[in-house]
Amino acid sequence: xxxxxxxxxxxxxxxxxxxxxxxxxxxxxxxxxxxxxxxxxxxxxxxxxxxxxxxxxxxxxxxxxxxxxxxxxxxxxxxxxxxxxxxxxxxxxxxxxxxxxxxxxxxxxxxxxxxxxxxxxxxxxxxxxxxxxxxxxxxxxxxxxxxxxxxxxxxxxxxxxxxxxxxxxxxxxxxxxxxxxxxxxxxxxxxxxxxxxxxxxxxxxxxxxxxxxxxxxxxxxxxxxxxxxxxxxxxxxxxxxxxxxxxxxxxxxxxxxxxxxxxxxxxxxxxxxxxxxxxxxxxxxxxxxxxxxxxxxxxxxxxxxxxxxxxxxxxxxxxxxxxxxxxxxxxxxxxxxxxxxxxxxxxxxxxxxxxxxxxxxxxxxxxxxxxxxxxxxxxxxxxxxxxxxxxxxxxxxxxxxxxxxxxxxxxxxxxxxxxxxxxxxxxx
Amino acid sequence: xxxxxxxxxxxxxxxxxxxxxxxxxxxxxxxxxxxxxxxxxxxxxxxxxxxxxxxxxxxxxxxxxxxxxxxxxxxxxxxxxxxxxxxxxxxxxxxxxxxxxxxxxxxxxxxxxxxxxxxxxxxxxxxxxxxxxxxxxxxxxxxxxxxxxxxxxxxxxxxxxxxxxxxxxxxxxxxxxxxxxxxxxxxxxxxxxxxxxxxxxxxxxxxxxxxxxxxxxxxxxxxxxxxxxxxxxxxxxxxxxxxxxxxxxxxxxxxxxxxxxxxxxxxxxxxxxxxxxxxxxxxxxxxxxxxxxxxxxxxxxxxxxxxxxxxxxxxxxxxxxxxxxxxxxxxxxxxxxxxxxxxxxxxxxxxxxxxxxxxxxxxxx
Numbered sequence: 001x002x003x004x005x006x007x008x009x010x011x012x013x014x015x016x017x018x019x020x021x022x023x024x025x026x027x028x029x030x031x032x033x034x035x036x037x038x039x040x041x042x043x044x045x046x047x048x049x050x051x052x053x054x055x056x057x058x059x060x061x062x063x064x065x066x067x068x069x070x071x072x073x074x075x076x077x078x079x080x081x082x083x084x085x086x087x088x089x090x091x092x093x094x095x096x097x098x099x100x101x102x103x104x105x106x107x108x109x110x111x112x113x114x115x116x117x118x119x120x121x122x123x124x125x126x127x128x129x130x131x132x133x134x135x136x137x138x139x140x141x142x143x144x145x146x147x148x149x150x151x152x153x154x155x156x157x158x159x160x161x162x163x164x165x166x167x168x169x170x171x172x173x174x175x176x177x178x179x180x181x182x183x184x185x186x187x188x189x190x191x192x193x194x195x196x197x198x199x200x201x202x203x204x205x206x207x208x209x210x211x212x213x214x215x216x217x218x219x220x221x222x223x224x225x226x227x228x229x230x231x232x233x234x235x236x237x238x239x240x241x242x243x244x245x246x247x248x249x250x251x252x253x254x255x256x257x258x259x260x261x262x263x264x265x266x267x268x269x270x271x272x273x274x275x276x277x278x279x280x281x282x283x284x285x286x287x288x289x290x291x292x293x294x295x296x297x298x299x300x301x302x303x304x305x306x307x308x309x310x311x312x313x314x315x316x317x318x319x320x321x322x323x324x325x326x327x328x329x330x331x332x333x334x335x336x337x338x339x340x341x342x343x344x345x346x347x348x349x350x351x352x353x354x355x356x357x358x359x360x361x362x363x364x365x366x367x368x369x370x371x372x373x374x375x376x377x378x379x380x381x382x383x384x385x386x387x388x389x390x391x392x393x394x395x396x397x398x399x400x401x402x403x404x405x406x407x408x409x410x411x412x413x414x415x416x417x418x419x420x421x422x423x424x425x426x427x428x
Numbered sequence: 429x430x431x432x433x434x435x436x437x438x439x440x441x442x443x444x445x446x447x448x449x450x451x452x453x454x455x456x457x458x459x460x461x462x463x464x465x466x467x468x469x470x471x472x473x474x475x476x477x478x479x480x481x482x483x484x485x486x487x488x489x490x491x492x493x494x495x496x497x498x499x500x501x502x503x504x505x506x507x508x509x510x511x512x513x514x515x516x517x518x519x520x521x522x523x524x525x526x527x528x529x530x531x532x533x534x535x536x537x538x539x540x541x542x543x544x545x546x547x548x549x550x551x552x553x554x555x556x557x558x559x560x561x562x563x564x565x566x567x568x569x570x571x572x573x574x575x576x577x578x579x580x581x582x583x584x585x586x587x588x589x590x591x592x593x594x595x596x597x598x599x600x601x602x603x604x605x606x607x608x609x610x611x612x613x614x615x616x617x618x619x620x621x622x623x624x625x626x627x628x629x630x631x632x633x634x635x636x637x638x639x640x641x642x643x644x645x646x647x648x649x650x651x652x653x654x655x656x657x658x659x660x661x662x663x664x665x666x667x668x669x670x671x672x673x674x675x676x677x678x679x680x681x682x683x684x685x686x687x688x689x690x691x692x693x694x695x696x697x698x699x700x701x702x703x704x705x706x707x708x709x710x711x712x713x714x715x716x717x718x719x720x721x722x723x724x725x726x727x728x729x730x731x732x733x734x735x736x737x738x739x740x741x742x743x744x745x746x747x748x749x750x751x752x753x754x755x756x757x758x759x760x761x762x763x764x765x766x767x768x769x770x771x772x773x774x775x776x777x778x779x780x781x782x783x784x785x786x787x788x789x790x791x792x793x
Contacts, residue, residue, distance in 0.1 A: 206745045
């Protein structure tokens with residue numbers, strides 16, 4: 001009885017008795033003749049567990065291995081082993097081989113056979129024969145029967161050019177169109193590439209022009225800047241040069257303002273500017289005059305010495321025992337010439353003015369004249385004529401002029417000699 | 429891949445030279461797959477002239493695919509066609525040069541052509557009697573002159589290429605304007621990538637005078653005039669580095685021609701003329717000549733009326749350069765508003781040029 005609420009994949013079947021289980025061999029009898037399978041009471045089915053299902057299952061006693069049974073099984077096993085062992089021992093075995101030899105399995109059959117476990121194998125290639133495919137069977141065309149009356153031409157029998165040529169034309173036209181289309185596409189692509197190249201070239205050209213414009217503008221600016229800098233430098237240099245010139249001119253003016261006077265003064269100090277007449281007088285005339293005076297005085301002195309000598313000799317002749325007068329040592333030692341001169345002057349005085357005795361005034365004069373060498377020339381000058389005055393007066397000037405005398409003493413000797421000659425002429 | 433079809437016709441074709449007919453579809457050799465290009469290159473070197481022509485023609489059809497170009501380069505197409513460039517027949521020369529053109533449209537092809545020294549032959553073909561040969565030769569040179577390294581390599585090995593190109597400028601004026609445009613465009617590549625040495629070389633040959641005369645004579649269509657003006661711009665960009673540029677520009681009377689060209693009805697020509705004036709105005713004396721020639725009025729009109737972005741960019745850059753002259757600055761005071769509006773142009777190059785122009789126009793000492 002099936003419950004309508006449940007659906008089974010396989011409907012449960014009652015357990016079947018062991019004796020009624022499926023037989024090992026199929027029965028030849030039809031299935032209808034087989035006895036029906038009677039269900040077995042499940043209570044007697046060993047496969048079904050009976051008892052409490054809530055608690056833990058407790059295996060029944062008969063499921064547990066019985067110790068007695070186990071022992072029996074073990075004994076049985078031992079017996080079997082022993083029997084086997086005994087069987088082996090009972091069977092005669094081949095005795096062991098003699099020492100130095102081994103047993104070999106030898107075939108004793110008449111015809112020896114190689115024994116091996118490997119099964120001999122051989123690879124053999126096979127190929128089907130190159131047979132041609134079976135040609136199709138020719139169409140069966142039955143023999144013609146009867147008499148031809150008319151020829152029936154069905155549709156499709158005759159060669160239709162339009163139909164037959166259509167695929168060829170399609171191929172040709174298609175290929176041509178493909179080729180043309182490819183070429184047109186190629187040309188369009190090339191035209192597009194060239195257009196892009198032209199656009200790029202135009203942009204590049206414009207960019208290049210812009211860059212060049214900026215470069216040239218910058219170059220012009222730099223050149224202008226350099227030009228202006230050079231111009232400013234030139235102007236500055238000119239200004240500096242002008243300022244230097246002005247400064248130099250002013251400095252030169254200041255410097256040269258005193259240059260001429262200073263130079264003139266220096267030259268004058270050095271004696272480059274002189275009065276020629278004065279120089280001539282100083283260097284030529286005066287030395288000559290002095291030399292002349294000196295010579296005359298020398299002559300006078302010599303003359304007086306001679307006269308003194310003569311007088312002394314005369315006096316000695318006259319008075320041989322007259323003591324010699326005491327020498328006047330200081331004056332004569334200091335200036336033997338002065339003393340001689342004084343003596344000479346005295347002699348001159350006495351010579352020139354015999355009427356005038358050597359008075360104390362004269363003597364004072366001489367005395368005053370004798371110790372004073374300075375006065376001798378003055379005296380001589382006073383007593384003398386122009387030549388003595390001329391010789392004494394410029395004597396003070398003769399010393400500074402001595403330096404010039406050496407230089408210019410010989411410059412105008414002719415004039416000096418002429419003047420001395422004139423002076424001596426006047427004196428005489 | 430389909431397998432190679434039976435080559436029954438080729439067996440009979442190689443037997444006798446006259447057996448193969450060029451351009452006969454029923455007796456053509458076919459090759460598909462990986463064998464196609466090598467087979468064609470092999471046939472190019474065949475003794476049969478018709479077969480050669482056929483192979484050349486097939487190659488010109490196949491080499492539009494980059495994969496086939498690569499295969500051709502690997503199979504040695506460049507040395508194979510070297511002898512055909514000097515073929516007696518013009519058709520063979522044209523096909524061979526066309527193959528060179530197709531190869532040079534790819535970088536590997538350009539490297540291979542330059543490596544095999546085909547440039548000398550191409551230069552000689554510029555003066556070929558056949559127009560197709562000249563056209564393809566110029567196209568090949570145009571392809572080969574797209575990069576600075578390649579131009580310098582060509583100019584180093586063959587500096588007389590400039591001489592031939594300039595002679596072609598004069599020659600093509602009476603033959604083909606399309607080729608004349610191609611010559612001028614090739615010259616433009618050499619000017620751009622060759623730098624001052626190439627420009628100096630062209631100046632020695634009187635290129636500036638030639639191009640000025642060409643621009644003035646209005647020979648050819650707008651393409652020729654635009655290309656000539658662009659060449660002049662490429663020369664005048666060196667006005668600061670090469671002193672001969674300003675001198676020859678003055679001697680050739682370039683300034684009046686440029687000012688006159690700025691009234692051209694075509695925008696491309698006006699843009700190129702403005703570009704040349706823009707480049708020339710960097711030089712102070714040329715700037716004064718431009719101002720004296722009345723370029724300010726032209727530029728004012730362009731800024732107010734033209735919408736072409738390239739033209740606007742060139743005009744604004746020219747305004748920025750010319751406004752360094754005070755008389756021109758006064759002339760541009762009326763368009764300060766327009767220039768101010770252009771500072772907000774969606775094109776960044778135009779906006780930038782407008783900003784520069786505004787800065788210069790509003791400058792006061």
